[in-house]
Every structure is written in C-alpha cells, then in structure tokens.
Amino acid sequence: MVSLDENQKKVQSKRFSSEEMKNILSGYLYISPFFIIFAIIGLYPAIFSLILAFQKWNGLGEMEFVGLNNFKVILSDPLFWKSVYNTIILGLMGTAPQLVVGLVLAFLLNLTYLRFKAFFRVTIFMPYITSMVAVALVFSVFFSNNETALVNYLIGLFGFDPVNWKTSEWGAKIAISTMVFWRWLGYNTIIYLAGMQSISNELYEASKIDGASKLQQLRHITIPLLKPFILLTVFFSTVGAMQLFTEPTVFLGNTAFARDEAMTVVMYLYRDAFKLSSFGTASAAAIVLLLFIVCASAVNMMLTQGFGKNRRGR
Amino acid sequence: MSREVGAKKWGISRIGMYLFLSVISLFSLFPFYWMFVMATRPSSAYNSIPPTVIPGNQLVGNFQKVLDMIPFFQSLLNTLIVCLTVTIVVLFISSLAGFAFAKMKLPGKNMLFFIILFTIVIPPQLGLIPQYLLVAKSGLLDHLFAAMILFFLNPLGIFLMRQYVSEAVPDELIEAAKLDGCSNFRIYRSIVLPIILPAFATLGIIVFTSVWGEFLWQFTVLRDPESYTIQVALASLNNTFKVDFGMLLSGVFWATLPLLIVFLLFNKLFISSVAEGSIK
Numbered sequence: 001m002v003s004l005d006e007n008q009k010k011v012q013s014k015r016f017s018s019e020e021m022k023n024i025l026s027g028y029l030y031i032s033p034f035f036i037i038f039a040i041i042g043l044y045p046a047i048f049s050l051i052l053a054f055q056k057w058n059g060l061g062e063m064e065f066v067g068l069n070n071f072k073v074i075l076s077d078p079l080f081w082k083s084v085y086n087t088i089i090l091g092l093m094g095t096a097p098q099l100v101v102g103l104v105l106a107f108l109l110n111l112t113y114l115r116f117k118a119f120f121r122v123t124i125f126m127p128y129i130t131s132m133v134a135v136a137l138v139f140s141v142f143f144s145n146n147e148t149a150l151v152n153y154l155i156g157l158f159g160f161d162p163v164n165w166k167t168s169e170w171g172a173k174i175a176i177s178t179m180v181f182w183r184w185l186g187y188n189t190i191i192y193l194a195g196m197q198s199i200s201n202e203l204y205e206a207s208k209i210d211g212a213s214k215l216q217q218l219r220h221i222t223i224p225l226l227k228p229f230i231l232l233t234v235f236f237s238t239v240g241a242m243q244l245f246t247e248p249t250v251f252l253g254n255t256a257f258a259r260d261e262a263m264t265v266v267m268y269l270y271r272d273a274f275k276l277s278s279f280g281t282a283s284a285a286a287i288v289l290l291l292f293i294v295c296a297s298a299v300n301m302m303l304t305q306g307f308g309k310n311r312r313g314r
Numbered sequence: 315m316s317r318e319v320g321a322k323k324w325g326i327s328r329i330g331m332y333l334f335l336s337v338i339s340l341f342s343l344f345p346f347y348w349m350f351v352m353a354t355r356p357s358s359a360y361n362s363i364p365p366t367v368i369p370g371n372q373l374v375g376n377f378q379k380v381l382d383m384i385p386f387f388q389s390l391l392n393t394l395i396v397c398l399t400v401t402i403v404v405l406f407i408s409s410l411a412g413f414a415f416a417k418m419k420l421p422g423k424n425m426l427f428f429i430i431l432f433t434i435v436i437p438p439q440l441g442l443i444p445q446y447l448l449v450a451k452s453g454l455l456d457h458l459f460a461a462m463i464l465f466f467l468n469p470l471g472i473f474l475m476r477q478y479v480s481e482a483v484p485d486e487l488i489e490a491a492k493l494d495g496c497s498n499f500r501i502y503r504s505i506v507l508p509i510i511l512p513a514f515a516t517l518g519i520i521v522f523t524s525v526w527g528e529f530l531w532q533f534t535v536l537r538d539p540e541s542y543t544i545q546v547a548l549a550s551l552n553n554t555f556k557v558d559f560g561m562l563l564s565g566v567f568w569a570t571l572p573l574l575i576v577f578l579l580f581n582k583l584f585i586s587s588v589a590e591g592s593i594k
Binding site: 034040041045052059104119120126128130131136139148182187194253254266269270286293294 | 331334335338339341342343345346348349352360362364365407410411413414415418419420421423426430433435436437438439440441442443444445446447448463464466467469472497498499502523526527529530533534545548549551552553554557559562563565566569570573574577578581584585588589590
C-alpha cells in the first residue's frame with residue numbers, strides 16, 4: 001500500500017513538474033513576440049546607431065572609423081546649436097502654457113455646478129484627434145507670410161505690422177508653438193480632469209468646513225494630489241518637445257530644411273542622414289539627442305517635484 | 315450635489331468662467347470651421363479683405379484638384395490597411411503578454427516586465443537610420459509592411475493589458491479552468507479574451523489614432539506616391555512653390571472628416587481611452 005502511494009505521488013509530482021514546465025514555456029512564448037520585435041527594430045538599431053556615430057559613412061561605400069570626430073563636427077556646427085536652441089525654445093513656448101492652461105481648464109470642468117460640461121469637454125479635446133500634419137497645414141495657411149493671411153489680418157486690426165511667419169526668427173517659433181498648444185491642450189486637460197476625479201470629494205467637503213477658499217483648495221488639495229498626473233504630462237511633453245519634427249517640417253514645406261529659424265534637433269539629424277547622406281554625424285546627433293532627452297526629463301522632473309508641495313513643510 | 319451655500323448663481327467670476335471656457339472652445343473649434351470654409355472656396359478667397367468666413371461653392375472643384383495632385387483614396391486605403399493591421403497585431407501581442415505577466419508563474423517575470431517598461435523611454439529617432447537601412451536592405455521600401463513594422467512594438471499596450479487582466483480576471487476562474495484541464499491558450503481565448511474586450515476598445519483607439527497620425531517614419535520609408543499614407547500625401551501638397559490654399563485645405567478637410575465623424579459618434583469612448591491610457 002505504502003509503496004503504491006509513494007509511487008503514485010512520484011508519478012503525480014513528475015507529471016506536475018513537466019506540466020509546470022510546459023506552463024512556463026508557454027508563458028515565455030506569449031511574451032516573446034515583444035522581445036523578438038524589440039531585438040530587431042529596437043535594440044539592434046540602437047546599437048548600430050551607437051557604432052555608426054563613430055564612423056564616417058555615406059550609406060553606400062566603406063565605413064571608416066573616425067573616433068569622436070562626428071561629435072566634434074556637430075558640436076562645432078553653429079547650425080546644430082541653433083537647432084538645440086530652437087528645440088528648447090519651442091519646447092518651452094509650446095508646452096509650458098499648455099500645462100498651466102490645461103490645469104485651469106480641468107479645474108473649471110471639474111466644478112460641480114458647471115453647465116454644458118460635455119460640450120466644453122468635447123470641443124476642447126477635438127484638436128487632439130486631428131493629425132499633426134493636418135494641424136501644421138491648417139496653421140500654415142493661418143500663419144502665411146501673406147499680408148492678407150488671417151493672423152496678419154487680425155493683428156493688423158490691433159495696429160501691428162504683418163509678420164513673415166515662415167521666415168522670421170520669432171514668427172516661425174510663435175506659429176509652431178501655437179500649433180503645439182492648440183493640438184495638445186485638450187489632451188492634457190483630460191488627463192488632469194481624470195486625475196481630479198480620482199480625488200475624494202470628502203477632502204473638499206472637510207476643507208470647506210474649515211473655511212478654505214476655492215483657490216486654497218486648488219493649492220493645498222488639488223495640485224498636491226494631482227502631482228503624479230502633472231509629472232506624467234510634464235514627462236511626456238518634455239520627451240515630445242525634444243522630438244519635435246512634423247510640425248516645423250510640414251509647416252515650412254519645401255523650405256523646411258533650407259532655413260534655420262525652426263530647425264529642430266530631429267530635423268537636423270534627418271537632414272544630415274537623408275539630405276546630405278552623412279550617416280555618421282546624423283547618428284552622433286541622435287546620441288546627443290538621447291542625452292538631451294534624459295537630461296531634460298530629469299531636470300523637469302526635479303523642478304515639478306518641488307511644485308505644489310505643501311507649504312506647511314517650510 | 316447640492317449647490318454651494320453662499321455661491322452666487324451668476325456672479326462676475328462665474329460669467330468670467332463661462333467666457334473663458336467659451337473662448338477656449340472657440341479657439342479649439344475655429345480651425346475646423348476654417349478648414350471647411352477654405353475647402354469650399356477658390357484660392358482667391360484667401361486674399362480677400364476681410365477674410366472670408368462663409369462657405370462657398372468650390373467643395374467639389376477643390377477636391378478634384380486634390381485628386382489630380384495626390385492619389386487621395388489610395389493613400390486613405392493604405393492608411394486604413396496600416397492602422398488596422400497594426401492595431402490587430404498590437405492587441406494580440408499585448409493581450410497575450412499581458413495575460414502571461416498578470417496570471418502566470420514565470421521565473422524572471424518582473425525583470426522582463428521592467429525591461430519592457432524601460433523601452434518606453436528610448437526615443438524613436440535614435441534608431442531611425444539603422445531602421446531605415448534595415449528596411450532598405452530587405453527591399454521593403456515603399457511597402458506598407460515597412461510603414462507598419464515599427465508600431466508593432468508597443469510597450470504601453472503590454473502595460474495596459476497586464477493592469478487590466480490582473481484587475482478584471484479573477485484568479486479562481488483561471489484555477490477552475492486549469493482543473494478542468496484547459497490549456498493556457500484555451501484559457502486566454504475563452505476566459506480572458508471575453509473579459510478584456512473593453513480594454514481592447516481603449517488600447518485599440520490609442521493605437522489606431524496614433525498610427526493614423528504618424529508622419530516621420532512613413533515620410534522616411536514611403537517615397538512612391540502610390541504607397542503614401544494619408545499624412546505623407548497631405549504633406550506633399552504643401553511642397554509646391556505656389557500653394558493653392560483652397561486645394562490644400564480641401565485635402566486636409568477630407569482627410570480629417572472620417573476621424574472627426576467617428577470621434578463625434580464615440581467621443582465618450584475616445585476621451586475615456588486617453589484618460590485611462592494615461593492613468594494606468
């Protein structure tokens with residue numbers, strides 16, 4: 001009897017472990033597509049870029065190892081620094097106002113007594129579903145250099161001279177950051193709104209009993225509790241701003257790569273690679289871009305961490 | 315909720331609030347309206363003072379010009395094929411992986427999941443050149459598959475699905491199915507899949523709209539107008555020396571309209587998708 005029992009157990013445990021093995025294998029099989037695709041189109045290209053950054057190559061002939069020369073070339077190229085400057089300025093102008101206005105909008109849309117809530121929510125979110133290309137094309141008509149273009153006409157009503165939106169330093173920047181603002185405002189508002197709705201109503205009730213004003217509620221309850229959402233949008237906008245490409249390229253059309261008022265870092269690297277066939281310097285620019293993104297995100301995270309802290313701590 | 319005690323119904327601040335919201339709404343809506351107006355006007359309307367704000371009669375004429383310039387319907391079809399394929403593939407890959415990460419015992423699972431999350435941070439431009447070379451070497455330039463391949467990689471999708479499966483699918487249900495001798499794939503297909511369908515809607519919308527609007531990669535690998543996706547085709551309308559604005563905005567209008575209609579029909583779903591996608 002005993003031996004039979006043990007035997008049975010043995011058989012069972014053996015069967016069990018082989019079943020478990022099968023289980024584990026199928027589990028790995030289910031998660032493998034991501035890793036296979038990642039290896040081919042994520043990891044391999046990233047490593048290749050890293051190697052390419054130290055080579056001189058036009059895409060066709062032999063590669064030639066040049067050490068840090070590519071980095072020297074781009075870091076001493078005034079156009080590269082102009083593109084860095086443009087990217088930072090456009091990022092600040094496009095995203096900072098968007099996050100602030102988005103916060104205010106979400107706060108208003110979250111008020112219990114607001115009417116036409118659904119209407120406002122839909123209209124403010126609508127720009128997000130248009131593509132960046134469509135936005136850039138529509139705004140390229142609004143902000144045309146033409147004196148009769150809509151924006152020039154409107155500022156003319158206030159006594160301003162028409163602006164060459166596509167060929168002047170600040171004209172191009174204002175036009176492009178307006179597009180970014182227009183398209184992403186609703187998106188950020190919705191994220192903040194979702195965040196606000198997850199804040200318990202009791203907190204507001206309690207603070208009201210303590211005699212807190214709406215502004216005090218905003219500062220001491222809403223913003224601190226919204227911090228994870230604010231961090232998220234700051235992170236995504238920073239990364240997005242550093243990668244700005246579509247808006248300026250489409251907005252400027254056939255002059256996009258010929259002028260420097262709105263040349264961003266991604267446009268610079270695109271131009272090096274696909275217009276000038278200089279794959280080495282383009283890859284070096286991509287590596288520098290990666291470092292910028294990491295730094296910019298880190299700096300922004302640190303800045304936002306401090307924002308909305310409870311003042312009592314001081 | 316009851317109205318706040320002491321809050322005046324129509325104080326200055328409340329009028330200001332509605333005014334502010336109305337201005338922002340107008341600011342959001344106006345480009346759509348303008349798009350439509352210009353699509354119905356001859357290019358000369360663009361030079362009129364004051365600017366035209368009432369629709370004209372060139373709706374068909376302008377669109378005809380767009381059709382002469384770019385293979386509009388072909389591009390739209392290409393976009394649809396790319397978006398649908400990518401969405402289906404991403405939903406399948408993400409849900410399967412999400413299921414494995416949420417409900418299966420796998421050694422090293424957390425590490426692997428962390429790696430997936432980490433890939434979100436890698437900027438897509440970093441690999442742009444090698445990715446292009448890879449596609450070019452495989453002779454896939456101008457093929458729609460080239461336009462799709464980058465987007466099969468969707469770490470956010472796996473993240474979302476893992477969250478959803480672990481919250482929505484009860485462990486007992488899976489245990490019971492296992493006792494009945496169901497294979498893992500059978501459990502995925504007949505238990506997990508039906509439960510996570512709402513998450514499919516969320517992730518599907520996020521993936522579909524993001525691929526629909528994608529430009530840089532398509533602009534890089536699609537050079538033949540027959541292979542253009544709608545965004546690349548639209549952008550090419552702005553490349554001529556003297557742009558016909560009526561034609562240009564007609565193209566934008568007709569390319570935006572389908573998504574706009576779908577959005578207005580299902581706006582709640584869209585908005586909650588974006589909210590959910592960001593929160594989870």
